[in-house]
Amino acid sequence: MTFRRLAWALAAATALAVSACSQGSTPGTSGGQPVSGGTLTLVIPTDPGNLDPQQTSLAIDSEITPFAYDPLVSEAANGSIVSGLATSWRQSGTSATFTLNKKATCADGSRVTPSLVAANIAYIAAAKNHSPLLGTNVPAGTTAKADNASDTVTLSWPHPFPFFFQNLSGLPIVCSKGLAKRSLLAHGTDGSGPYTLTQSIPDDQYTYTLRKNYSWGPGGTTAGSKGQPAKLVLKVISNETTAANLLLDGSVNLAPVSGPDRSRLAAAHLPSRSTVENVGEMEFNETPGKPGADENVRRALTMALNLPQLSDVITSGTGVTPTGLVSNPPKTCPGNTVRGNEPSYNLAAAQRLLSADGWTPGPGGVRRKNGKPLSLTFIYPTSDGTPAADAAQLAVSEWAKLGAQVHSQGLSDTEISSLIFGPGTWDIGWIPLTVPLPSQAVQFFSGATPPTGTNYEHIANPAYNRLVMQAEVKPGTAGCPQWNQAEVALFRRVDVVLFSAQTEPTWSNHATFAVNADGVIPTSLRLLAG
Helix, strand or coil, X not given: CCCCCCCCHHXXXXXXXXXXXXXXXXXXXXXXXXXXXXXXXXXXXXXXXXXCXXXXXXXXXXXXXXXXXXXXXXXXXXXXXXXXXXXXXXXXXXXXXXXXXXXXXXXXXXXXXXXXXXXXXXXXXXXXXXXXXXXXXXXXXXXXXXXXXXXXXXXECCCCCCCHHHHHCCCCCCCHHXXXXXXXXXXXXXXXXXXXXXXXXXXXXXXEEECCCCCCCHHHCCCCCCCCCCEEEEEECCCHHHHHHHHHCCCCCEEECCCCCHHHHHHCCCCEEEEEEEEEEEXXXXXXXXXXXXXXXXXXXXXXXXXXXXXXXXXXXXXXXXXXXXXXXXXXXXXXXXXXXXXCCXXXXXXXXXXXXXXXXXXHHCEEECCEECEEEEXXXXXXXXXXXXXXXXXXXXXXXXXXXXXXXXXXXHHHHHHHCCCCCCCEEECCCCCCCHHHHHHHHCCCCCCCCCCCCCCCCHHHHHXXXXXXXXXXXXXXXXXXXXXXXXXXXXXEEEEEEEEEEEEECCEECCEECCEECHHHCEEECC
């Protein structure tokens, strides 16, 4: 699951994560018989900030949203689409009709009706609301027609929308009080999910309480199974060593630990489930007037870095080679779009490229062009801990050899999100965009820019846009050749540089769980006797 990765709301779609199905587990000795009525404690490495599930842009929110909210359809651990609030569904062209579960209720006891679902769709589809789910989970121009008498709701959209049901599985349905007053959702919940948020202490912990009558989970799962925790406590712990220590002494039941401390957990034979996530992803602010708007500058900055070496540092030697914007298998569109499509390490060639582009050495070795120094602001996520900080320091030192004056700044995931979608005062960023489907990256690499859109890099890549248009009109995997070629177009123009992926284990002690693309499946959680 993607507790650690900075993704965006699209990570919730099939997301996510976290980002896909479990890649297996390590046999452990911390098991026992299921114990009901207890409290399960799990670690999250960063505070989720705004809890509004239809306005969030962080992967951590995608992870915790399913505790309190349900989608119309769900994604099972094996990636298949199963029931959620809807018991059945059918698609015809650019419309789909869903029959709702008559038992499904909101936390206040009110029924989940077709009209409520339609109101959710209308909110997300309204461009004025700037929901990051628009265009990813919900096609632009979508309308919803409710038939309360037959318990059905029909969604219609104007253009082909690939991977429709996978995207819809990450759409959380908000209940009426939250729809009427969005401010209630910033630090609370109003959904139909198996848990409700009963205590919120930002930057410390969040407590969820089980709804014992919940019976409409993914594939018809319920909250009545033996071992289902009566309470969930999500503790915000950014330090992986601390998280590992608490896991080993039994103070917490679940924790994501992917750095050096994972060896201690493996030695203790604690069970784990892993996904593969892109952790090293470099992007540039291509706003006109910024250095990153110049492809030669982007290319030179990339060529000045020994990317395999950076991968070893940022992953503490546990990195794997990324294969595309989606690296977690099984990939919907198989193939390696990275190999051979990114600039190779060559500092001398990078220096020559900048010189030919008009950037000449100036005072202190800092290059200048038209009297302006090559001075850049570089941001990276502190949620990756010391390895990321060490890798960032290494990159800054290598860029200095190129003649670039780079000021690094470690920020929380929330701060990065606010910055890139807000004032945009950055030039280079390590911003892993965790997506489970190539279609979900489109709004972040093309189209409108902040504050009206989500193309935070201000990318204008004609080849990418053309290939996306070709892929979007093809159903399912039929457009995969074009989706893969579109990714290649981003890498070849140095709009995005992928340099590292990593297995991301989540470890457990006296607990079992399953994951899907969003992360932990809430109804799969079980406490085990010590």
